[in-house]
Amino acid sequence: MSERPPAPEPLAPKPRASPPQAEPVTHIDDERFRVTEWRFAPGAETGWHRHGHDYVIVPLTDGVLGLDLAGGGRTEAALTRGLPYSRRVGVEHNVTNAGTAPLSFLEVEVVDxxxxxxxxxxxxxxxxxxxxxxxxxxxxxxxxxxxxxxxxxxxxxxxxxxxxxxxxxxxxxxxxxxxxxxxxxxxxxxxxxxxxxxxxxxxxxxxxxxxxxxxxxxxxxxxxxxxxxxxxxxxxx
CATH class of the missing domain: 3.10.450.50 (Nuclear Transport Factor 2; Chain: A,)
Structure with a gap:
């Protein structure tokens, strides 16, 4: 009897590529305000973070944000260029660009x-x-x-x-x-x-x-x- 060929070894799973990181650009950082422009390629994310100050978001483009929330939830929010919104201190999330085009917004933090x-x-x-x-x-x-x-x-x-x-x-x-x-x-x-x-x-x-x-x-x-x-x-x- 001929020997049976050895079973092929299973292929190791390819590691998942990390998502690209959003690019922060600081425009103002003084004793009262911090103004940061966040630039997102499609799929880019900020990483998990907790906001230590009250803040205002001013969209510079239209787009769709993906929001990973504490506790495992996820939601999406539409951005409209020039239409701001505010949030209080303590918000914790990971923000991603859930759309297919680049997006950006200004984050204005009240740091005092x-x-x-x-x-x-x-x-x-x-x-x-x-x-x-x-x-x-x-x-x-x-x-x-x-x-x-x-x-x-x-x-x-x-x-x-x-x-x-x-x-x-x-x-x-x-x-x-x-x-x-x-x-x-x-x-x-x-x-x-x-x-x-x-x-x-x-x-x-x-x-x-x-x-x-x-x-x-x-x-x-x-x-x-x-x-x-x-x-x-x-x-x-």
Missing amino acids: NARDEARLATMARLMDCFNARDLDGLMGCMSADPAFHGAAGPGAEGVIHQGQAAVRAAYAALFAAFPDAAWLEGAHHITGETGLSTWRFRGTSAAGARVDVRGCDIFSFDGALIAVKDSYRKARG
């Missing part, structure tokens, strides 16, 4: 969220320290050369207290004038370089007069610290 968050935290901490009558904590929220503009006084700006020592003394005098003072219903906001805290002030003066009014503070900043605290209160008639 961390600065605003730090300033909001300072404003909230300031109110907490007022309610705790914590002078050291209050001054830790202020810059090296702060100013406090009181809600009342002889001038258009109220009484102006300038410098660490003067501001500290003004805060101590406020606690002495209203031993049970409380700042309630606080809310804090940032727009551009300006901070705003709104509150309801309740307290009894050392002379026994009861005060219950709404008011606000307008803040200017030096980094994350408060450079100017400008106070306003309602006056009951």
Whole structure:
């Protein structure tokens, strides 16, 4: 009997080619914005990433994006040239060009969220320290050369207290004038370089007069610290 020929060895599977990578081109990268132009050949992808900032997409071409989503999902989104859309921080995906033609878009990231968050935290901490009558904590929220503009006084700006020592003394005098003072219903906001805290002030003066009014503070900043605290209160008639 003739020997049977050996069985052919199975062919090794060819490795799958990696998809091409989208090309990022940075146009602006400063303390407030990062603007990146993303250029995609057909089938190109960004790779998995998580957005660390709020952002706006401005399509430079028409096209179709393929979006691989966390958890294994996938969807597609049509791009229309010049029609922008926005997304919040935390989006996680892999973006591909799911069409047959090259596409591109601008990604505009707002990169100073961390600065605003730090300033909001300072404003909230300031109110907490007022309610705790914590002078050291209050001054830790202020810059090296702060100013406090009181809600009342002889001038258009109220009484102006300038410098660490003067501001500290003004805060101590406020606690002495209203031993049970409380700042309630606080809310804090940032727009551009300006901070705003709104509150309801309740307290009894050392002379026994009861005060219950709404008011606000307008803040200017030096980094994350408060450079100017400008106070306003309602006056009951």
